[in-house]
Amino acid sequence: MTAVVELRAASMRFGGRVLWDGLDLAVEPGEFVAVLGPNGAGKTTLLKVLLGLLELSGGTASVAGLPPREGRHRVGYVPQLRAFDRELPLRGRDLVRFGFDGHRAGVARGDGDARRIVDEALDAVGAGSYADAPIGRLSGGEQQRLRIAQALLGRPPLLLCDEPLLSLDPSHQQEVTALLDRRRREDGTAVVFVTHEINPVLPYVDRVLYLAAGRWAVGSPAEVFTSERLSSLYGATIDVVHVRDRIVVLGADGEVEACHHHIRE
Amino acid sequence: MNLDFYLQQPFAQHALLAGAIVAVTCGLIGPFVVMRGMAFAVHGTSELAFTGAAAGLLVAGNAVAGALVGAVVVAALLTALGGEARERDSTIGVVLAFGLGAGVYMLGKYHGFATAATNILFGDIFGVSNGQLVLLLAIGVFVAGVMLVIRRPLLFASVDAEVAAARGVPVRALGALFLLILALTVTEAAQIVGTLLVLSLAISPAAAAQRLSASPVAVTWLSIGFALVATEGGILASLASETVKPSVFITAISFGIYLAARVAATRRRPAYA
Numbered sequence: 001m002t003a004v005v006e007l008r009a010a011s012m013r014f015g016g017r018v019l020w021d022g023l024d025l026a027v028e029p030g031e032f033v034a035v036l037g038p039n040g041a042g043k044t045t046l047l048k049v050l051l052g053l054l055e056l057s058g059g060t061a062s063v064a065g066l067p068p069r070e071g072r073h074r075v076g077y078v079p080q081l082r083a084f085d086r087e088l089p090l091r092g093r094d095l096v097r098f099g100f101d102g103h104r105a106g107v108a109r110g111d112g113d114a115r116r117i118v119d120e121a122l123d124a125v126g127a128g129s130y131a132d133a134p135i136g137r138l139s140g141g142e143q144q145r146l147r148i149a150q151a152l153l154g155r156p157p158l159l160l161c162d163e164p165l166l167s168l169d170p171s172h173q174q175e176v177t178a179l180l181d182r183r184r185r186e187d188g189t190a191v192v193f194v195t196h197e198i199n200p201v202l203p204y205v206d207r208v209l210y211l212a213a214g215r216w217a218v219g220s221p222a223e224v225f226t227s228e229r230l231s232s233l234y235g236a237t238i239d240v241v242h243v244r245d246r247i248v249v250l251g252a253d254g255e256v257e258a259c260h261h262h263i264r265e
Numbered sequence: 266m267n268l269d270f271y272l273q274q275p276f277a278q279h280a281l282l283a284g285a286i287v288a289v290t291c292g293l294i295g296p297f298v299v300m301r302g303m304a305f306a307v308h309g310t311s312e313l314a315f316t317g318a319a320a321g322l323l324v325a326g327n328a329v330a331g332a333l334v335g336a337v338v339v340a341a342l343l344t345a346l347g348g349e350a351r352e353r354d355s356t357i358g359v360v361l362a363f364g365l366g367a368g369v370y371m372l373g374k375y376h377g378f379a380t381a382a383t384n385i386l387f388g389d390i391f392g393v394s395n396g397q398l399v400l401l402l403a404i405g406v407f408v409a410g411v412m413l414v415i416r417r418p419l420l421f422a423s424v425d426a427e428v429a430a431a432r433g434v435p436v437r438a439l440g441a442l443f444l445l446i447l448a449l450t451v452t453e454a455a456q457i458v459g460t461l462l463v464l465s466l467a468i469s470p471a472a473a474a475q476r477l478s479a480s481p482v483a484v485t486w487l488s489i490g491f492a493l494v495a496t497e498g499g500i501l502a503s504l505a506s507e508t509v510k511p512s513v514f515i516t517a518i519s520f521g522i523y524l525a526a527r528v529a530a531t532r533r534r535p536a537y538a
Contacts, residue, residue, distance in 0.1 A: 051431045052433075053430060053431065072431075072432065072433045073432070073433065075431075077428055077431040077432070079427050079428055079431075084424070087475055087476070088300065088424060088475075088479075089296060089300070089474075089475040089478065089479050089480065089481050089484040090420075090424050090479065090481060091479045091480060094420075094480070094481055095424075095425070098421050098425065098428070098429075098432075101417060102417055102418065102420070102421035102429065102432065102434070103417075103418055103421065103429070103432045103433055103434045104417060104418070105414050105415055105417065105418050106414055107413060107414070132479075133479070134479035135479075147428075150428075160431075
């Protein structure tokens with residue numbers, strides 16, 4: 001089977017700073033890859049490359065066998081939670097419908113089809129009951145469910161997620177990740193999931209890409225989350241502790257993972 | 266009551282037709298103006314229509330043509346100077362201040378009859394000529410046509426720019442195109458209700474509409490309907506009164522609709538809580 005995402009010797013530089021260099025990664029259909037690392041390590045930049053919004057400084061990238069700009073319509077994208085104006089005239093179903101024809105200019109065609117497809121997508125994420133409510137009045141968990149419905153509407157082979165759990169409470173985090181996992185298994189969708197926290201996605205993750213200090217590591221969570229591996233990545237002493245089924249990463253100046261709780265715009 | 270008599274007169278018929286064209290285009294772009302937080306852009310481009318009109322008078326003796334060319338220049342200038350939401354308002358303020366100063370200067374230089382330029386400040390709906398009507402209709406058809414084609418990607422880009430960009434929507438280009446459409450619509454509307462009152466057609470109907478529905482399509486229809494009621498109602502009321510200018514009634518009806526929509530919305534609110 002061909003890889004859904006393929007990065008070969010990919011590198012990214014901004015000015016003189018190297019975000020990552022010589023990155024090789026192939027994501028197989030149906031695989032769940034979490035991308036971790038501190039702020040500024042280039043996690044979101046990597047997603048932008050896969051979306052065709054940024055060019056690599058070196059190496060090659062392909063999505064579903066195509067250059068990212070051409071593969072764009074085969075990619076679903078779930079961003080982090082954002083606040084919508086309470087009065088915004090947009091319902092849940094309108095947000096989901098963007099996944100059907102939001103990018104298409106011209107007079108609307110096949111409205112009946114669109115309605116059926118949107119209804120199916122809404123049902124698949126259990127969002128039918130609030131499909132007609134204004135988006136600005138929904139909870140964070142409800143909004144992210146709609147985002148997932150939108151992103152997966154065209155059954156894309158690849159789903160890119162940029163911190164979709166940020167500023168959700170733990171129970172909603174669990175709900176949203178479980179939903180994401182169920183939906184991607186149904187469709188065999190590959191998932192590249194950028195997050196600053198491994199624990200909420202740990203039960204579902206196949207492999208981890210860890211970016212730090214211009215270096216990177218790829219492997220199963222058990223392979224990457226070791227004191228030795230992370231210490232050599234960061235170039236500093238890092239302790240990885242397993243507490244029950246959770247992973248805690250401790251740096252010289254405290255808990256590394258907990259230091260990343262910055263809310264980005 | 267002389268309304269029946271007035272309705273036979275070409276000037277009144279022209280006014281009602283011109284009012285309808287302006288109402289439809291304003292009502293059509295209004296929801297996007299509100300969604301994109303561009304009320305100040307409407308205000309700025311409409312006041313700059315005065316500068317364009319003054320320049321048109323000075324250069325070619327034609328205020329309307331000047332205002333329209335001015336609208337295109339203003340849209341291009343605002344796009345070039347900076348587009349991000351927070352920066353945008355200050356950019357508009359800067360361009361607006363300079364533009365109005367330039368307008369005053371050019372009006373001072375003009376030695377003809379300056380009513381055509383000052384008309385654009387307060388509107389002159391009872392002075393619409395056949396030629397102006399044709400021009401209004403042409404702009405109206407252009408605006409409506411473009412909006413029909415870009416409606417969906419523009420909506421996507423307006424409410425969720427990040428995801429729209431990820432899906433390949435040309436977010437920046439659409440923003441620039443919409444600014445041009447807005448400047449044309451506003452300039453066209455300024456001939457009718459006047460530069461100072463354009464907001465009552467480009468903002469109020471849409472703001473009222475979005476209190477009543479969350480469906481983007483329903484909001485657009487409501488916004489067009491409210492703009493039509495305000496414009497045609499205002500013109501008819503002015504004719505009936507014989508002394509009060511239509512813009513007074515148009516703004517009053519617009520405001521009344523907005524207040525009524527807010528009251529209706531508070532009653533409806535608990536449904537979503």
